[in-house]
Amino acid sequence: xxxxxxxxxxxxxxxxxxxxxxxxxxxxxxxxxxxxxxxxxxxxxxxxxxxxxxxxxxxxxxxxxxxxxxxxxxxxxxxxxxxxxxxxxxxxxxxxxxxxxxxxxxxxxxxxxxxxx
Numbered sequence: 001x002x003x004x005x006x007x008x009x010x011x012x013x014x015x016x017x018x019x020x021x022x023x024x025x026x027x028x029x030x031x032x033x034x035x036x037x038x039x040x041x042x043x044x045x046x047x048x049x050x051x052x053x054x055x056x057x058x059x060x061x062x063x064x065x066x067x068x069x070x071x072x073x074x075x076x077x078x079x080x081x082x083x084x085x086x087x088x089x090x091x092x093x094x095x096x097x098x099x100x101x102x103x104x105x106x107x108x109x110x111x112x113x114x115x116x117x
Contacts, residue, residue: 011037024049 015023024040042055045064049056081087 011039 015021024042026038026040028036028038045059045061047056047059
């Protein structure tokens with residue numbers, strides 16, 4: 001029990017050193033006794049989950065934009081579609097879903113209804 005108290009004390013001291021009083025964590029314990037403690041810093045836009053180490057909900061910061069929308073993909077020289085690519089099939093597949101909008105401006109397709117058995 002003394003080792004466990006020492007381990008908790010070391011974590012608490014490390015948190016105090018960086019000005020934190022709590023942190024989300026996950027402990028991985030094997031049957032051999034090896035224990036790994038993962039400390040998760042969720043950041044200011046994430047609420048901690050109650051009773052579990054995983055994030056509860058994301059808090060959208062006014063005016064923020066998700067990372068993929070901030071930057072364009074980096075072009076890679078020599079990249080071409082695979083020989084098996086079928087753009088027409090991709091377009092038909094995308095258009096067949098009732099939630100997918102038409103890719104052409106000004107064209108709208110009514111939602112398709114599927115017959116149920």
